[in-house]
Amino acid sequence: MKELIEKVNWERNNGIVPVIVQDTKGEVLTLAYMNKEALMKTLETGYAHYYSRSQKRIRMKGEVSGNVQKVKEIRIDCDNDALLLIVEQVGVACHTGNYSCFYRKLGEPEKAVGGIDYSLTILRELEELIKQRKENPKEDSYTSRLFKEGKEKIYKKFGEEAIEVLVAEGRERIIYETADLLYHLLVLLAYNEISLGKVMEELRRRRK
Template identity: 65%
Template structure:
């Protein structure tokens, strides 16, 4: 069995402030994308077999396909001669690019011809909100409503979720339903975080129920 920690420790993390560029190649040889990884993201990639990146813009680790479903299943991993760049060969599900194309790369003369994205990334914000809530639980912040809820404990957290769920049921119109549903989802994420449950676990349960194996096809 490979010692992932020993492998990770041998890479040169200092050159790019703790990050290493990752070139991703499909099984047909096409270069799909370029991303960055840190030690934790690479550890998740090697242990789970699915590619994880460190997002420099969002400053968090994300699994490729976590919202789009376009996963990258790791087949082989290579390191360059300086131990500061990785090449990953993957079995790509769907398009690799966030714009819905097979690859993030196109001929340079097509630099002004970007396709419109056909992937719904609206769930990205839910992941960001989840991470903020987890951070407030771990590191309380003065004046934060989320911190207030965690300080109050289970009874308050469950009560607020129940209240918000009722508000959805009695909402008088479409706009109010959207508003109250947003409140309910936020309080649900707080409740799940309090109980140590990740929203991804709930999604996995839904997937099982609505798969042929689960017997509850949509």
Template identity: 55%
Template sequence: MNLRFDEKGLIPVVTQDYKTKEVLMLAYMNEEALKKTLETGYVHYWSRSRGKIWKKGETSGNTQRVINIRYDCDEDALLIEVEQKGAACHTGNYSCFYRVMYSMKEEMPASSKILDELYGVIEDRIKRLPNGSYTASLVKSGEDEVIRKIGEESVEVILAFKNKNNKELIAETADLLYHLLVTLAYKEVKLDEVWKELERRRKRSQKENS
């Protein structure tokens, strides 16, 4: 491998969520930033505006843990797959590419990856506690209020089920899932841990039924 840095000593870096494959941001590295990234396991970039190396999340806490680093066929660009903590974009959006200029495709159907994205946003809200945020307001109210909301939303799901109202059931289930994610983030339990537990149970069930 002989990476080709440009005349300014920089190489473009595309950063991608390793689970959802969503592109998070485009930035640049110099050799020293790449070295720090490899040494620490957390992404470091070169700031062209400030003229210095910066660790992603050093101020916001929204760090990027390296999972995989690839380079392209011309050896002049990097693709880094990361575990993103919180939002990647300084605007508070999960990805810097949140605006659509043009698309000829219909919107892709929603999938479970929205839970990973939502969890990241919730983590960011809990960390920053911005004014006007429902998540921040809920967390500021304390643990008892967080627990009470889970009970309240659980009852709403039960009532929607009993009322045989599927539209209401969908809405109340979404509310319950959101508050469960808040609970996990409040206790600093990663959503990945829940996915791993579900996978463990599935494999055990398959083994028992084989």
């Protein structure tokens, strides 16, 4: 594992290398990026982990959708600055709902398909922000204040928000109160050092 990681020329692209992802039948699925930690997690778990340049964090492919990529083989190019992953794709690879991200051919009309709702990724982003506020408190942060006041306050607020959902009248009010509930649930989980991923694992276990 260490030998493969050190073989990659990380310095050429500021610690990040492009990764071509292909399924076991030879179809190219997507183009992603990795840093050392993402490659390490991929090798350790057997599931593809990538570095998100926009969110500046490592994520496992399919962590929200369940469309994971089981890695069968990893290859490196002749210049040691690009990787090829051969994977067993669970579900689809593209957020549009297409199997591959390369589903469009230039010069031909685009075919519309039913997309996948990836709005749940906001929960992961919110979870990360809550974690940051816990580890690095900010004076004007409501989240940091909740952690400072401790378990009793955190649990009380979650209970209050649950009641607000139950008594809410009308579609818009229910949506609003549910958003508050989800936020306070993430705070409660972070207080107990439980990641949202663990809850997703339990739901996935029950689905099987």
